[in-house]
Amino acid sequence: MTLREAYAGVRWYLREVSGESAYDRYVEHMRRDHPDQPVMSRRDFEQRKMRMRDENPRARCC
Amino acid sequence: MRTKSRTRSIVIWSVVALIGAVAWGVIALVRGEQISAAWLVAAALGSYAIAYRFYARFITRKVLGVDRRRATPAERLENDIDFQPTDRRVLFGHHFAAIAGAGPLVGPVLAAQMGYLPGTIWIIVGVIFAGAVQDMVILFFSMRRDGKSLGQMARDEIGPVGGAAALIAVFSIMIILLAVLALVVVNALAQSPWGMFSIAMTIPIAFFMGFYMRVLRPGRVLEATGIGVALLLLAIAGGGWVQESGGAVADFFTMDATTIVWCLIGYGFLASVLPVWMLLAPRDYLSTFMKIGTIVLLAIGILVTLPVMENEAVTKFASNGEGPVFAGSLFPFVFIIIACGALSGFHALISSGTTPKMIETEPQVRMIGYGAMLMESFVAVMAIIAASIIDPGLYFAMNAPAAVVGDSVQSASQAVNGLGFAISPGELQAAAAAVEEESLIARTGGAPTLAIGMSEIFAGATGAGLKAFWYHFAIMFEALFILTTVDAGTRVGRFMLQDTLGNIWKPIGRVSWKPGLWLTSAIVVAAWGYFLYVGVTDPLGGINQLFPLFGIANQLLAAVALTVATTLLIKSGRLKWAWVTAVPLAWDAAVTLTASYQKVFSDDPKIGFFAQRDKFQDGIDAGQVLPPATSPEAMQKIVTNSTVDGILAALFAALIIIVILDASRIWIKAIRAREPLPSTETPAEPARIVAPAGLFWTDEDRALLAEAGGRGDGAGEGGRFSRDREEAGTRT
Secondary structure (H helix, E strand, O other): OOHHHHHHHHHHHHHHHHOOOHHHHHHHHHHHHOOOOOOOOHHHHHHHHHHHHHHOOOOOOO | OHHHHHHHHHHHHHHHHHHHHHHHHHHHHOOOOOOEHHHHHHHHHHHHHHHHHHHHHHHHHHHHOOOOOEOOHHHHOOOOOOOOOEOHHHHHHHHHHHHOOOHHHHHHHHHHHHOHHHHHHHHHHHHHHHHHHHHHHHHHHHHOOOOOOHHHHHHHHOOHHHHHHHHHHHHHHHHHHHHHHHHHHHHHHOOOHHHHHHHHHHHHHHHHHHHHHHHHOOOOHHHHHHHHHHHHHHHHHHHHHHHHHOOHHHHHHOOOHHHHHHHHHHHHHHHHHOOOOOOHHHHHHHHHHHHHHHHHHHHHHHHHHOOEOOOOOOOOHHHHOOOOOOOOOHHHHHHHHHHHHOOOOHHHHHHOOOHHHHEOOHHHHHHHHHHHHHHHHHHHHHHHHHHHOOOHHHHHHHHOOHHHHOOOHHHHHHHHHHHOOOOOHHHHHHHHHHOOOOOOOOOOOOHHHHHHHHHHHHHHHHOHHHHHHHHHHHHHHHHHHHHHHHHHHHHHHHHHHHHHHHHHOHHHHOOOOHHHHHHHHHHHHHHHHHHHHHHHHOOOOHHHHHHHHHHHHHHHHHHHHHHHHHHHHHHOOOHHHOHHHHHHHHHHHHHHHHHHHHHHHOOOOOOOHHHHHHHHHHHHHOOOOOOOOOOHHHHHHHHHHHHHHHHHHHHHHHHHHHHHHHHHHHHHHHHHOOOOOOOOOOOOOEOOEOOOOOOOOOHHHHHHHHHOOOEOOOOOOOOOEOOOHHHHHHOO
């Protein structure tokens, strides 16, 4: 594995785990499965995500 | 070709088994001389590898019958909210971050009073046969039911009584958990301007991160977290400057325990009513990052420095039950105190709900459910190592309650000698000075001890000059993620309360109705705040009174989870495999019920809450003041606390008995029925996603992909495809 690939792998993992890539996945999902519907802007998407977390809290364990 | 790889596999696994066996042999047989922590690490890793490869695989294949041709809820119900097929490595990270917390760090530290051996054995054996099994089995059953929660499954499979008992168990464990964890934080921060300043700074840092991710650069989590971590390290260093300056700022951040309690209560309320983007979400990112980072750092530190165990393998407290850290003998209390690192009922709440909605393919429950719990157990092993490499004299001076060790280095030294260990006043003073703390005496709760152990390990790698920094780094990291658990737990508790009360009076169930939100938040905060306050002011010492209750509550929840799992196995006609969850259930019930029984009925006032109550009530009636109380008010306080704690212990025991009895009614019905009882599983649908079962792609995985045509993500109707990038690259 080259250094470049390692960097790309780490970056990919961090983006996925932190949820930073969620918007990209959302856009991809909408284009693929619902091409007729409008796609939210990133700002709106992130706000909706936080609203959702507001309404469905997740427990953190001990 | 096949036989060649088979031979190689046999050789590899024989070597792994041999390493594990040799390590266990060394740990078990070496007496009277100190051993290296490396043996504990080797025994743990060897055992995990064997368990994961053989036992977990046996459970997934034979007992659960995972079926990779069956679509998971993530695939069937994919939306852009919660049902999302997620890469196994990413989901492992999510799941581990959600289950790992302060429990596996604190419990083993307290259990070290009985020596490192009993704790280590239970952490490793317990996780293999109970903890990881529970997490994986619940994950599987929830996945087959579109991600139903543990409470729902208890109601559906056992009945309304079992369901209600499960709900009460969940709520009460949440309250006790939050109180005990907050107590750990308070004990670590009291009279420490360095620690208090660093932790206080996390609030403005979180606000800034929240603002950044919401307004400045929406959704740029990594940038915000990077900035947050940098600011956090600055805050830790800044704490040192504040403490050294000794001026008004230092005085402001030097708080006594009760003041910190009120701060925490106010903070908990605020965090529960503010929108998550402001405080909770950014803190969560920060603490997850710190948590994983520090655990990795600790593992590297232990492997690099390979410290030697100073603690005895088994201390006399294991048999005489008179240990100062917590009372009671090895059985059942080691199993109660270790809690999360070996078997944690709380994990069943994570394994049902969020994680099962994100699994790509069924066999991955092994890696996610079983694997993540093995990692948690390894964290617990590291914690017991960190607590056992420090001088036992220092360990007891730090962990015995103030009532035992007094408040000066002389009294503490004397008390420790009385316990049969040795440390001089000068050594105690030097230990505190080395980490730039005023005093380390009666710093109960486990976090400061762990921080001392970690600072020793890290300083072994970076030089003794950084010891104080590492100590406060460790304190900070524990406090940070305990507070995150407190935030999140208060919110979850509030939702449960809103949900339950909403059945009685509609408006309160509405999430957006502000007065309802404030009221329910206040009730939840008041509930854990009460126990926290009581714990901090308890003349007998809060940790040794409350931690066993927390352990009992957690093991009680595990009993509920294992009962649900056993019920499901029996109902689906798999009686011959029911032992997989029934044996851990029997063990867990025995431990928890024995502990509750002793806590309720023991004649020894050190162990039994009601015996304790009677002793001090008799004292009040006779007009006496009994030590450790120093005033009639303190006597009254002990009586009240012991009564409340005793009632709780009795309630927990009653809940377990109700759940198991109610479930056994179903077991008998299911065994008598000729056919399996009606299934609550979602009907099977064929899977289109092909994903590897474990961490790496195997020949079997590739064959499955090839069989399906090996097409990319754009596979046509009915085709199977992989979402995996690596595989997409190698495919034709």
